[in-house]
Amino acid sequence: MVVGIGGVAVGAEPGAGQPGRAGMGRPTRRELTRGLFASVAALAFAPVVAASRPVPPAGAPAGTSFDETYRGRRIRGALVPAAERAVDGGEWQVTVDGRPLHLMRRADGSWLSMVDHYSSYPTPLAATRGAVDEMGPGQRLRDPAPGHMHMGGDHGVRA
Template sequence: MSRTTDAGDAPRGPSRRILLRTGFTAVVAAGTAAVLIPLHDHPQDTAPAPAQGPGHAAAGAAGAEEFAEMYRGREIRGGVSVLVPAAGPGGGAHHAEPVAEIRIDGRPLHVMRRADGTYLSDVTHYESFPTLRETARAAVDELGTARLALPASHHR
C-alpha cells in the first residue's frame, strides 16, 4: 500500500478508500471460504438419494402401482409402465421414462405426474392425488354418468 503525502510532504497513513477495499476483500474471501469448505470436505462418491413423493412405490415393493376394479359401476384400470426406446444409430443407453395410464370403461384418461409425485388428470385438472387409483376414482366421481370421449385420431 502506498502512503499519500500532503503539501508538507509529511507521510500519512493509508487512505480510507484503501482500508475499505482491503476490508471488503477480506470479508468476501472469508465468506467464500466458509461456504466452500463444507463442499470440499464432503466425499465425492456419495450423493444424496432423491426424495420420493407420495405417489412412489415403497422401496420394498415389487413394482409400481397397478389396479383393476369396479368403482360406482365403472371399470377402472391403471398402472405405470416404463417405455424403453430402442437404441438409435449411436447405440447409446437411453433413459426410460415411466408412463402413467388410466382407463375408464376401456377409454384412456390422460394422466400427468407432478413434480411432487402426485397425479392429476384432464377431468380433475385442478386437484392432484397421491395415487393413480385415487385419481381414477375422482375422475369417475366427476364424470358421473358421462363417458370419456374417444381419443382423437391423428389422421388429417
C-alpha cells in the first residue's frame, strides 16, 4: 500500500483501512464463509480418506500387515508372531481372494511364493504381488489339504 498526500492510501483494496474489513485483522463474511465451507468439506471427506487406508492389527508395528486390491484381487497378509521363532520373529499368513498363499523366507532374507519358486522378492507384499502377476486372470489358488503345506503337483505351481 502506498500512502499519498494527506495520509490517504493510493491503490489499496476496496474496504482496506475501514474498521471491520479485510486488512485490519478482522475477516470479512466472505472469508468466514469460505473458511467454514473448507472445514465442512474436510470433515465430510475425512471418513472416506480414513476408510481407504488399510488398518494394521491392534498393537502391530508398521510393516507387519497389508490389505489391498492388486490387479483386481484382494491380497491380505499379517505377521503372526511366534515366541519359538526367534530368527525372523514370526510367520506371514497371506491370502489371495481369501485363499492361503504360502510364502517362504530365503537364506538371503528375500521371499518367494509357492506360485513362483524362481523369483525372489524383498518383502512379503512384493512376493504376494508377484504371485498375483504369475496367476492367470481365471486362475485361483487352491486350498491345501488339512495339515499339508506343500502345494506340488497340478496346483498352478510353476516349479
